[in-house]
Amino acid sequence: MAPTSTSKISLPCGSRRRRLVLKPTQQGALHALFQQNPYPGIATRERLARELDIPESRIQVWFQNQRTRQLRQSRLGSAKSQGQGPTHGQEQPPSWTQEHFTKDGRRKRTSISPSQTSILLQAFEKNRFPSIATREHLASLTGLPESRIQVWFQNRRARHPGQSRSGPVKDMEAHPKPSPYVTVPVEPGLLARVPGVSSFDTHFFVPHPKGNTSSNMSALA
DNA sequence: CCACTAACCTATTCACCCG
DNA sequence: CGGGTGAATAGGTTAGTGG
Numbered sequence: 442m443a444p445t446s447t448s449k450i451s452l453p454c455g456s457r458r459r460r461l462v463l464k465p466t467q468q469g470a471l472h473a474l475f476q477q478n479p480y481p482g483i484a485t486r487e488r489l490a491r492e493l494d495i496p497e498s499r500i501q502v503w504f505q506n507q508r509t510r511q512l513r514q515s516r517l518g519s520a521k522s523q524g525q526g527p528t529h530g531q532e533q534p535p536s537w538t539q540e541h542f543t544k545d546g547r548r549k550r551t552s553i554s555p556s557q558t559s560i561l562l563q564a565f566e567k568n569r570f571p572s573i574a575t576r577e578h579l580a581s582l583t584g585l586p587e588s589r590i591q592v593w594f595q596n597r598r599a600r601h602p603g604q605s606r607s608g609p610v611k612d613m614e615a616h617p618k619p620s621p622y623v624t625v626p627v628e629p630g631l632l633a634r635v636p637g638v639s640s641f642d643t644h645f646f647v648p649h650p651k652g653n654t655s656s657n658m659s660a661l662a
Numbered sequence: 663c664c665a666c667t668a669a670c671c672t673a674t675t676c677a678c679c680c681g
Numbered sequence: 682c683g684g685g686t687g688a689a690t691a692g693g694t695t696a697g698t699g700g
Contacts, residue, residue: 460667
């Protein structure tokens with residue numbers, strides 16, 4: 442069935458954006474700037490984006506990941522000589538805080554109109570975890586950048602959990618943690634709201650055929 | 663096969679406006 | 682002041698790249 446589709450495209454998972462492969466020159470530039478300032482403001486990120494020809498959102502993600510990598514390694518390195526932190530006064534004078542605090546720390550707040558909110562809201566009710574294709578479609582529908590849409594969904598999920606109908610009590614999904622993304626069984630009819638999305642987005646994420654052992658540590662009080 | 667890491671996620675906090 | 686919400690942080694998970 443469905444011989445036409447997925448003949449050999451290998452179905453790139455569709456949910457995630459295609460992984461970017463950074464060229465050595467790009468990596469070098471990013472690492473260099475990271476040393477100077479691990480918390481670049483929006484202006485710096487956008488300048489880098491132009492100079493390296495990488496989307497600003499990818500630059501932001503790279504810095505996020507890089508900070509985690511460095512902190513992790515930092516911690517690992519210090520752990521070995523944990524007996525007596527030699528330079529344990531790691532209160533490094535934050536020179537970069539200056540840049541961070543001065544002015545363009547943050548991107549200017551994006552204003553989202555009621556009509557745009559309405560579109561996003563409808564999509565949210567259908568699928569709280571939109572694929573990259575859906576996000577881009579919503580971007581074209583609303584005229585908002587895709588990265589802002591991704592953030593909008595993150596914020597929305599965080600502040601509107603479960604969202605059961607006027608039911609104060611929780612639903613069955615008391616733990617969104619262990620069960621990654623079991624997207625609710627969407628009604629096909631309801632889905633036909635956003636064109637282009639409904640077609641293949643009906644089967645979005647497959648939860649995780651993997652070992653669900655993943656992470657059940659937090660529970661088990 | 664497996665290390666590395668981009669992409670994605672949650673949880674929490676900051677920032678800013680507005681009634 | 683507190684509620685609403687966009688943007689940032691730390692840090693963990695998923696999955697593609699490439700040795």
